[in-house]
Amino acid sequence: MEKTSEYLLELKGLTKTFPGVVASDNVSFQVGHGEIHALLGENGAGKSTLVKMIYGVLQPDGGVMHLHGETYAPANPSAARAHGLGMVFQHFLLFDALTVIENIELGIAPELAKGDLRSRIVEVSEFYGLKLDPDRLVGELSVGQRQRVEIVRCLLQNPRLIIMDEPTSVLTPQEVEVLFRTLRQLASEGCSILYISHKLEEIRALCHKATVLRGGKVVAACTPAEESAKSLAEMMIGDVLVPAKRTETMIGAERLRVDKVSLPSTHQFGVSLKDVSLSVRGGEILGIAGVAGNGQEELMEFLIGERLTRRADAIVIGGVEAGRKGPDARRALGLCPVPEERLGHAAVPGMSLVENTILSARVRKQLAGSGIIDYARTREFMQEIISGFDVRTAGMDHAARSLSGGNLQKFIMGREILQAPSVLIACQPTWGVDAGAAAAIHNALIDLTKNGAAIVVISQDLDELMAISDRIAVIANGALSDPEPVAEVTIESIGRKMGGPSSVEHADVPH
Amino acid sequence: MDLVANILIGVIIAATPLVFAAIGELVVEKSGVLNLGVEGMMIIGAIAAFATTIETGSILGGIVAAIICGALMALLFAFLTQTLLANQVATGLALTLFGLGLAALIGQGYSGKSAPPFPKLHIPGLSDLPVVGPLLFGHDFLVYLSFALGIGVAWFLNRTRAGLIVRAIGENHDAAHAIGYPVVLIRYATIMFGGACAAVGGAYLSIVQTPLWVENMTAGRGWIALALVVFATWLPGRLYLGAYLFGGITIVQLHSQALGLKVEPQLLAMLPYLATIVVLVIISADRTRARLNAPASLGQTFFASH
Incomplete structure (x- = not known):
């Protein structure tokens, strides 16, 4: 029945237009049998639109796809799965309150869920070195283990093509090694993999072929192993890349001190802080590494004052005990935060950029000193942010949610950095921005330390x-x-400390 | 002994409408939708059943009419919240007010009439046993149905693939949608099931419990049913415990009046509601525990962006 074809998947002139933007512009490329094919590009280059079309989430406006030499036009993800496609999303499609086995059952065709699903899960996960306990609640698993659930769910459907969207962004270097071993094993068995990433070294190490996208178009096709990370990056951004350089700065007095803080998490599947201490001095950048969901959210809530401690001296900002002070009081002391969640935490989605600026910079920039909002002053400050951080927006009065992720990130970073904080707490400062903007944000952070922050x-x-x-x-x-x-x-020594699959405390989750 | 049996039978009759309404709402909430219109759907069920029974003489016809009308009320709610993406809390409150008003309008001509007696189960021998007979084998079929319904719902949610999908949608509608489940369609179905159940609860009031039509006769039972779902932490088994507890308080209040206890009747009438508040406070105090079974997408508007 099946025609033999040189390529497993072939895209010809695939086009998708959204109002005001051509997300995918006449894209053509091929994925061979058993090939690990990288899809490379900045945020907004059109990778996810393309993948959504292949997986049947979106329908193309023009162009055709061939799978095994036959016309392929999936109407929805189930049709794509029926054709032997699997996808591991960047944001996992998992249900925290359900068990591993229930999650897997939900994600596969009903025929496959029949029979002894449990033993097949165990069998597949052991064969590919992805250990899983079928009866655990997904909410109790580490991020790396959750990804395993997604991958095992994919594998149970005997896929011929697996699409992986930024699979390593949440893994420790050791977990990345395990994942790569699994992917190579799959490729050697003839399964093709479409691998989306912007981590260039990984692509060089793993992928056989690469297609580079920029502005919705294919701008290059190459063999990653023959390229350098720098040349790949320049294909991606279409420009010469100048990375930020750390220069010697004067290390000054202690600006922030955290003293032995233990705090239970308030989230159902959260992680409690255990005896956390740190000290940062002026002119210094302290990096905190770790796999997502290991207490970063709780640490952030504590540092920025969303959760107060009984002890006032648990956190000392610029010599002042601040354990009992909320976010506004901490801002007055010079501590500015950039929380991880952009919409809903760092910015109010439905409010305009001007209003979002007032909410955050009111104290430090005296935008409402007498209780009445000084819009002229706010707009002046906004203009500084927009030009200083290259925020692309149709206007200051547009809602925060109308900005693309990268632009919103630039706006939020700019808003906090330009308040001249003496302590800046930034979570994922370059999340979602392109390489050029990331370098600019890094330089702005470094400049801030030169001023003693x-x-x-x-x-x-x-x-x-x-x-x-x-x-x-x-x-x-x-x-x-x-x-x-x-x-x-x-990288290795840090990776070891990040730990493999961390065991989340069960004490937090009563049964 | 007769008094005890009478009290227990009274408790069952008081609890049954609560069980119907709450089981329906439990399924709705498990799918991630908060329908505060239970009271409105109950009263519509009450008048639909009563009017149909009077006009046709058929009790079964009355119950079917209640099911249809309750489901239609729920369909209205589903259309507003799932298709037009209206706020669920506001829409639910509106549905209650609309239902109370509409039922009063329809019911104008039915005040003072009384429905034919509802047939009760009678198994020769068994039903004639003292105490145990009337307690276990002497009820109307709706009481037995209310138990079958709870067992069926528990089995459906925990043992079937369709039930798993309903739970998944209530837990994370975005992920369920991305996997390819028809979130909106399934929610339409659960909402209409909830409406039908609430209406049967209402029908029980007007054709079994009293059997009379009185304006506002649901008297806040829809709200108690809503509270019961939370009280039960979304577990069908615990829901019966709650419903019979509340039914019990209502009956004890009646009997204490009959026995001439010197307690202000208003104070006793408040009891079920006070108990609701106390239980809600106790449950809310332990947030992680309450959240364990709570559907994570409860009350959130789902909008498919692609």
């Missing part, structure tokens, strides 16, 4: 932390390791 950067991007931090600490299962100077650590 202390900075804490919480990030899962080790390359970023290695590039800009003076010292690096690791948060794992709610405990913070002693910071080490960046010159004395390696």
